[in-house]
Amino acid sequence: MKNPLPVCPGTKIHHRTGEWLPQSFADCLAEIDALKNVAIAEKALLLYRGHAHREWCLDSTFVRVVKAKLFDMAATEGFSEHLRQSGDLNAMLSSLFLLKFGSLVGPSPELFTAEGEHGVDSWFELMKRYQQYPGEDMQLLKGTNLLDWSRSSDVALYFANDRRESAGALFVCDATITGKTLQVVPVAEILNKIRNQFLAGESNGSPLLFSPKKQIAYQRAKNQQAVYFAQMELRSDLLELWRLQEQEMNEDVIVVKIVLPTESQQECASYLEAKGIDEAFIYPD
DSSP: OBSOOOOSTTOEEOTTTOOEEOSSHHHHHHHHHHHHHHHHHHTOOEEEEEESSTTOOSOOHHHHHHHHHHHOOOTTOOOOHHHHTOHHHHHHHHHHHHHHBTTTBOOOHHHHHHHHHHOOOHHHHHHHHHHHOGGGOOSSSOOOSEEEEESOHHHHHHHHHTTOOSOEEEEEEEGGGSOSOBOOSOHHHHHHHHHHHHHTTOOOOSOEEEOOSSOOOOHHHHHHTEEEEEOOSTTSOHHHHHHHHHHTSSSBOSEEEEEEOTTOHHHHHHHHHHTTOSHHHHSOO
């Protein structure tokens, strides 16, 4: 999107973080609708993600768990600049990820059969399953490097408001200007590339967008209109990486972060209920 700006007079832009700060939930909806109109005019593809905690980083579950278990870090914290510049940190994070997805877990025979018969990506299907049904992930380092996004702003608002106690956040990403990030090779090849890159001391690159045409259908994923960004560079969250990328662009904005005001939980819940977006819809099975 080309330098989008708030449409509501009361919506401020945080001077340091760049967050949009609407004064009310009604203003939140107005800002979302305005961004959709911009996207239509610019032929942009908008994707949405909600956080019930405004301060949480745009990290995958795998990275959050590693931070918590190995570094005693909260979901709001990022690695220090000193650590981010460390090849040792990159090697450790990549090694742990490859240890899980390669040595400890892998696609079932049924997934390999589905790959041969229907052309699905068995490794992606394994990771997608863990995203949709995290209780099935029995490893100590839970999660994948995927982050769930939705084509529906209402679905993202549900997650932004789910058990929210204070301010939440809605991320609006223009997937058309993130560069050549659409996943086009099998996940097995991506895992091998990660291995070769960290052995060479190289970064794993920009986030990859996963939305294969051939997938195993789950009603849950269908209702959530789910697509996935893979956090390739595990040392930095997606927002940090996209902000750096924006600095090299001419007024293009990859992601807008809209803050849901504190005390707007009930108003948001009533709005979603009227749209039929409730727990039974989000988790139909």
